[in-house]
Amino acid sequence: MMPRASILALALTLGAMPVRAAESRDGLMFSLNSALMSRDRAAFARCVNFTGADEATRTAFAKIIDQIFAWPGHYVFTSERSGQGNPDIEQNGRKYTLNGDWKFQVHVFLSKTTSKGFVFPAGSVNGQFFILVAIPAKP
Numbered sequence: 001m002m003p004r005a006s007i008l009a010l011a012l013t014l015g016a017m018p019v020r021a022a023e024s025r026d027g028l029m030f031s032l033n034s035a036l037m038s039r040d041r042a043a044f045a046r047c048v049n050f051t052g053a054d055e056a057t058r059t060a061f062a063k064i065i066d067q068i069f070a071w072p073g074h075y076v077f078t079s080e081r082s083g084q085g086n087p088d089i090e091q092n093g094r095k096y097t098l099n100g101d102w103k104f105q106v107h108v109f110l111s112k113t114t115s116k117g118f119v120f121p122a123g124s125v126n127g128q129f130f131i132l133v134a135i136p137a138k139p
Contacts, residue, residue, distance in 0.1 A: 028129040036074045052099045052135035075109045095137040100125035
């Protein structure tokens with residue numbers, strides 16, 4: 001039998017995960033917290049917009065999800081972003097951008113008193129709210 005983490009990585013790689021639509025920032029936070037409380041990796045992954053993401057991004061995010069779910073607890077909150085527009089990211093000579101309208105950050109930490117955690121860009125995609133990922137920028 002294939003371990004859960006491998007199933008999640010495979011589903012993310014193949015793009016087989018249906019998206020979970022959140023119609024607001026609060027809806028996204030509710031979905032994320034519900035996924036964490038129920039220890040449901042797939043539900044957490046459905047809160048992420050993987051549209052346009054390459055296999056390496058999907059695999060890396062599956063590893064991040066595995067790390068988050070290995071923790072005994074979670075502290076999740078949002079913060080406002082200070083910039084405007086999507087960033088132009090360059091890595092290994094390739095240009096990337098985010099796959100949605102970046103409006104705020106989602107923080108997922110082990111606890112309220114630790115710095116162990118992740119900060120994700122989040123925002124809207126066609127009126128729905130997701131954690132966003134970097135995708136290759138169009139020339």
